[in-house]
Amino acid sequence: MAIRRATALCEQCGTKYVKCRFNTLHQRYCTRKNCMIKRRQERQRQYYRRTYRNDKQFADAERERCKNNIRKRREYLRKSNDEKLSGSPPIPINIDLLATGLLSQWIDSKDPMEVEQAARQLETRGRQLAVTVVCTGSAPDVKDF
Ligand SMILES: [Zn+2]
Known part of the structure; x- marks a missing residue:
């Protein structure tokens, strides 16, 4: 049997x-790892709460420990914020290089000739738009281009 x-x-x-x-x-729980971890955490929380409630010395020690940790965390945050504010000024970005890089990424090519060709097309297009805007009287004069 x-x-x-x-x-x-x-x-x-x-x-x-x-x-x-x-x-x-x-x-009451199976032996899977997650279930054992959850159960252990719950048991530790229960122990902590019970001890905190019943043991005055433990509660005082915990209060002191938490107070110190909160103070340390605030100091750390304050320090890192100060460093962020007092850091060196940002290096300016070259707009010409930025535009070239954007165009290169946009047309998905690193070939200088292709990038230049695309830039010329866009320049022509921009000139046409600028002419249209000039007709309304609010854009700069484009005769020099
Ligand atoms: Zn389980």
């Missing part, structure tokens, strides 16, 4: 598991 082992549904993940034969009355 085969020995029938007690089974149950895990309260954490809901899967069926075989209970440990030495702990059939109290086991």
Whole structure:
């Protein structure tokens, strides 16, 4: 006759598991890693809350520890903010190079000839638009181009 082992549904993940034969009355969770971690965290939280409530010395020590950590975190943030504000001024970006890079990425080419050709086309297009704007009287004169 085969020995029938007690089974149950895990309260954490809901899967069926075989209970440990030495702990059939109290086991409520399966032995998967995540379930064991969750259960351990819950047990530690319960211990912490209970001890914090009942042990005045522990509560004082914890309060002091948290206060110190909060103070350290604020100091660190204040320091890093100060460094950000007092850092060297940003290096200016060359707009010509930026435009060339953008155009190169836009047409997906690193060939200087192709980039230049695309730039000429866009320049022509811009000139046409500028002429249109000049007709309304609000853009600069483009005769020199
Ligand atoms: Zn489980």
